[in-house]
Amino acid sequence: MDMQLPLLDRLFAAGLLIDTGVDGLYGRSGAFEDVITRFEAVIDSLGGVDKPEAIRFPPGMNRAHFEGSGYMKSFPQLAGTIHSFCGCELDHVSLLTCMEEGKDWTGQQQATDIVLTPAACYPLYPTIAKRGALPAGGGLFDLQSYCFRHEPSKEPTRMQLFRMREYVRMGKPTDVVAFRQDWMERGTKLMESVGLPVEIDVANDPFFGRAGKMYKNNQRNQNLKFELLIPVNANAGPTACMSFNYHQDHFGKTWGLTTEDGETAHTACVGFGLERIALALFKHHGLDVNEWPAHVRQTLWG
Amino acid sequence: MDMQLPLLDRLFAAGLLIDTGVDGLYGRSGAFEDVITRFEAVIDSLGGVDKPEAIRFPPGMNRAHFEGSGYMKSFPQLAGTIHSFCGCELDHVSLLTCMEEGKDWTGQQQATDIVLTPAACYPLYPTIAKRGALPAGGGLFDLQSYCFRHEPSKEPTRMQLFRMREYVRMGKPTDVVAFRQDWMERGTKLMESVGLPVEIDVANDPFFGRAGKMYKNNQRNQNLKFELLIPVNANAGPTACMSFNYHQDHFGKTWGLTTEDGETAHTACVGFGLERIALALFKHHGLDVNEWPAHVRQTLWG
Known part of the structure; x- marks a missing residue:
């Protein structure tokens, strides 16, 4: 195959992604899906030891909860009603x-x-708040869903419909911050175990408009969000394949989430962009999984 | 638990489904998801022997393809843009x-x-037509995706977002009809192997308006669609948990799908309503999977 072709065209030609006629909306082959299934199993083996509660929401959420989340203030252009x-x-x-x-x-x-659903964890906060105060030690949740972002693009890493796997921690600020720190280390080791080069940096979210600059500066100055970056697209900067978000008391205040002591709960989430990770693996190890390095195959397929 | 409560309330109380505040839109517990995962593995063991091509589309499809499908003629009230x-x-x-x-x-x-996506196979037909004529023997595809139908209801079997697993056959009429017949027998045996009582009947689709009666009569008179029905809701008729559709040359003509001989291809699909099947299992065997009959557990968990 002509290696000069853009990655998206090579993925189409190899049959890993399937063109639907809409940029950012693709079918996935069985081989592509298998990589995601196996990578999720590796995530499970790391995250399962903490005994999270697994919940799977469908790809849509209650509009009232969405409205309450504040998403339309920051990213109105990305949402899908x-x-x-x-x-x-x-x-x-x-x-x-x-x-x-x-x-x-x-x-x-x-x-x-x-x-x-704009991010897998959005339906979770109001759901957990409805249960009453968090138990002693707080809460830990395991989520995955398809998410939508209206940003048509020919960069295969920028899909309109993609899957996000998340762990969400709720509780006291120290516990929540420790969870995020822990996953920054786990995530780095995880990506190294599948042969992917990573760097971690503060995030660069596409907040809308001039007012959005304030949000962005706040997010960056307070180190509220980090991203794990992997080079995937040739003509763009590295791609955020994981993110590590500390929401402080934003969702706690919004939904009335409290700790067992009656304090407003803090929350953090760790997200895996599953398609982006699969694309990073195909980019770095080639489009034929049978030719991936032995140690990578060992990690994924055992 | 009070067995007089409606099934939906018992599912909420057991934590298997999670209320989101919108009828027909629910979170799923890890236990609920595991039943679907295991049931899909049993489907794989039956359908995998035919070596279908697996494709996974996201829960949305190209609007132009949707418009071309004719769905808005029959079910405008169910679609989601x-x-x-x-x-x-x-x-x-x-x-x-x-x-x-x-x-x-x-x-x-x-x-x-x-x-x-209104049904898992809708994005498939234009995709396969783009490849050119079908190979000798036709085509066989394995699909699964979340589907949307705007029909808010408190019957848990009538979700707005749910997953449909499908096999789709394309080719000569005799091959396509034989595929459908084969799956009507396989489906019946499959449900019996997990202890579910079934009957098969002609379908009763909710075509829109007075003009829709013509479609419905045509569908019924020509035996174009059968359903595998299982009693799930107490106060309603049995629930369609599988369907067996013969589209004749509808999608073939619409998308220009042809056999290797240049004839218009016929198509048929077999669909599994995965949430409905899980609900049937919980209804018939109880809300605690550990107490399901041994032969059912053996079939699902091995």
Whole structure:
């Protein structure tokens, strides 16, 4: 294969990703999925020892919870709301006429109670708050879901629909910060065990507009978010394949999450961008998993 | 637990499903997910012998492909289009003001190029057509994805976001019909092997409006779709946990799918409603998997 081709084209040609005609929306081959399954098993073997509570939310969340999260303040351009046809038979006739004439038929679609999940942990905070105060020692949760971000791109690392695996810690600030620190070390070792070069840096999130600069400066100055970066795309900087977020009391205050002592809980999350990690593995070790280095195959397939 | 409570409330109380505040949108516990994982492994052991090509699409599909599929003619009320904020900074200020005042802020959201997948196989047909004529013997594909249907309900078997596993056969009419017949027998045996009572009947799809009655009659009179039904909800008829669809040349004509001889390909699909099957298992064998009958545990966990 022509190694000068962009990575996305090589992934299409190898059949690992499947073009759907929309940038950032791809089918995955069985081989691609197997890499993600095996990498998740390695995550399990690291994170399972802490006995997290596993919860799997679907790829959509309660719109009221989304509205309460503050996401539309920071990243309005990335969110996806789900809309449906709520009309009568006559409206349906107009809609079909509109479609036949190739006109925009989506204007009459009405917002449902569901929005696409922007990050795997967003549905978790209101769910756990509803249970009452956290138990002694706080909480630890294991999540994974498809997430949506409206940012069409030909960089395969920037998908519109992708999976995020997360661990979320809730409790006292010291416990939450220690959890994040621990995973920064675990994540680095994990990536080294599959032969990927990493660096960790403060995050560079795409906050919206001029007001967003304030959020970004705050996030960077207070070291609220770190990213584990791996070079994947040739013509861009390294790709954030994990992130380590300390939310302080943001979600605790928003949802009334409290520790057993009645203090506002602090929260942190560690996220794995599963498609990005798979892409990093294909980029560094080649598009044929059978030719990956023996130690990498050993870590993933045992 | 009070067995008189509705199944959904018992599932919430047992922690198997997690209330999100929206009917038909639930979190799943680790135990619930494990049942689905194990059931899928049993499906694999049956369907894997035919060596299908595995493809995994994300829960959204190309809107143009969705429009071409004809879904909006039959089930406009169930579809979900994805909309995003595409405005400038001033628009953002208005949007946030709207949200703060508790007004509807979704009116300015614009349709993206993506809609939620209504059935796991919808993204497949245009994808395979792009490859050119089918190879000798036709094609066989293994799919699974989250699907969306806008039908809020307190029946746990009627979720808005749920997973569908599918096998899809493309080729000559005789091969396609034989595939469907084969899976009607396999499906019946499969459900019996996990201790579930089944019947098979012609389908009863919720086609929209008066014009939809014609589609429904056509579907029933021509035996185009069968369902494998299992009693799950106490106050409703049995639940369709699998379906067996013969599309004749509908998708073949729509997407230009051809056999190696240049004939329009026929297609059929077999779908498993994974959450519905898990719910049937919990309903019939109890909410604690450790107390399920030994032969059921043996089939699922080996």
